[in-house]
Amino acid sequence: MTVILGGGISGLSAAYYAVNDARLSSIILLEASSRLGGWIRSRSSPSGAIFEQGPRTIRAFGLPGKNTLNLVEDLQLNDKLIHADLNHSVAKNRLIYMDKALHVLPNTLKGIFKTVSLLDRPLINRIWTDLRAPKVSKEDESIHSFVQRRLGQDIADNCISPMICGICAGDAREISVNFLLKSLFEAEQKHGSIVKGLVVKQLKKFFSKSKDKNNTAKNNADIKLAVRSSTLAKRAQNEHWMAWGLQGGLEQLPLTLADYVKSRGVIVQTEKKCEKLTFKSDRIELSVNGDLQECSRVISSLCAKDLAELLQEQHPRLSAELKAIPTVTVGVVNLEFQGDVLPLQAFGFLVPPKENLPLLGVIFDSCVFPGSSTVLTVMMGGAWFEKYFGPNPSKEQLLTTAISHTKNILQIEEEPIAYNVAVLKDCIPQHVVGHNARVKRIHDYISAHHIPLALCGSSYQGVGLNDVILSAKQAVRDVVK
Secondary structure, eight states, X not given: OEEEEOOSHHHHHHHHHHHTOTTOOSEEEEOSSSSSSTTOOEEEOTTSOEEESSOOOEEOOHHHHHHHHHHHHHTTOGGGEEEXXXXXXXXXXXXXXXXXXXXXXXXXXXGGGSOOTTSSSOGGGHHHHHXXXXXXXXXXXXXXXXXXXXXXXXXXXXXXHHHHHXXXXXXXXXXXXXXXXXXXXXXXXXXXXXXXXXXXXXXXXXXXXXXXXXXXXXXXXXXXXXXXXXXXXXXXXXXXXXXXXXXXXXXXXXXHHHHHHHHTTOEEESSXXXXXXXXXXXXXXXXXXXXXXXXXXXXXXXXXXXXXXXXXXXXHHHHHXXXXXXXXXXXXXEEEEESOOOSSOOSEEEOOGGGOOSXXXXXXXXXXXXXXEEEEEEEEEETTHHHHHOSSOOHHHHHHHHHHHHHHHHTOOSOOSEEEEEEEEEEEEOOBTTHHHHHHHHHHHHHHTTOOEEXXXXXXSOSSHHHHHHHHHHHXXXXXX
C-alpha cells in the first residue's frame, strides 16, 4: 500500500500519477485539514467576482508547462480554460513601483537600446559590463549578488529584487541564483561570463559537435518522451500562450483532480494528521490521529519543515536538513472596485524591497480575467512579514494597509465594494543559497538508508505550480524504484 501525505496540488498530482502507474495499487491520501487544494483557494465576492487567495494563473512555457497542460486535458478541463498570449496587455505591461511612480519594464527589442526610468543606462550596455566583470568561482551565491556583479546594481535592486518578491515573496539577497538564473550562473562558472557562455552554448547547438551536447540531447529526448505533447499543449505552443487560468477559479484544478483519483480507487481522507513516521525493515508505521497504520511506501507532499517533525526521532540528521529549508508568510488581500479604476491594463506591479513598503506587489486580476468590476490581489509581507506586521496582525490591520497603499499608488478614489483577507502562514519555501546542495544531501540520505520515501511539493525543486506537479510525477517514479 502507498500512502500520500498532503492533499494540496502536489499530493493530489502524486495520487493522479500513482493511480495511472500499474506498478502501484492500494493508494491512500491523507490530508490533515478539512479541505483539499492546499494554498489554491478560490472564493466568490457578492457580485460573483473571483478572489484567489493563492495562485491564479499558470505559466504555459517549457516542459513543466506542457506537462501541466497534459494533465488539464486528461481531466477534461479544456472548455474552462482562459488564456493570455504574448500579445496580451498583461504580457506586455509589467510594472515596478519605485520612487513614488509606476515604471514599465522593457518588453520589446527596441526597448533594450533605450535608457528606461528604472535603470541608469540601456540594457544593451550590460553586455560590456558582463564581459568586463571578472569571473568569481563559487558553488552558489545569492541572485542579487550574482546580478550585481555581472549586470549592475540597478538591475539587481530595481528589477531582480522585486521579481523575487513576486515569485516567492523572498529576499533576493538570500535566494540562490540557481532558483531563477541557474543557466546564466553556470555560463559564468564555465566560460567566465554570461555572454561568452551563451555564445558557446549556441555554437554547440549549431554545430552539434560536443559529446556533452549529444548526451544532453539524448537526455532531453527521454524527458520529452515522458512529457508528451497533448492537443492542448500543442495549441498553447502554436498560439504563444503566456499563462492560463480557469473560469470560476483555479481551485477547480485540485478539486477535479480529487474527483478523478477517487473515481479510480484512491482513498482520500481529510482531517487525518500524520504525527510520526517509523520505517521498519518490512513496513512503515504511521501514527495518524493517534492510531497506528501501516504501508509499504510513502510519498510526502508536506512542507519540508512539517515532514521534519515526523522523522525527528528515527532520522534526526535527515530531519535537520529538512527543517533548515525556511518558509515565509504572506498576507493576501483581494479587493473589488466598481467599474474600471486602473490607470492602464497590465499584469500588475511589484515593489522593490528598498522602497521599504509592506507591499510585495499587486496583481491586476481583472486584466487577465475581465469582468464588470476591477479585481486586485495585494500581496504583503513575505520575508519582511514580521518587520511590518508583527507575529499576529489582525485582518483589519492587513486590510487597512492594503487599501491605503493600493489606492495611493494607483490613484484610486473609490472605496472597494468587496474584499477578502487571508494570512498564508509559512506558505512559500525559500530556496536560499546552498539549497540545491541541501536537497541533494536529503535525497542521498534517503537513498543510502534505503528509505521507501519520495518527496514532492514546493520545498525542493521549485515553487511554481508547474514545478510541484512535475515533482509529483518524479516522486511516483522515485518511490517505485
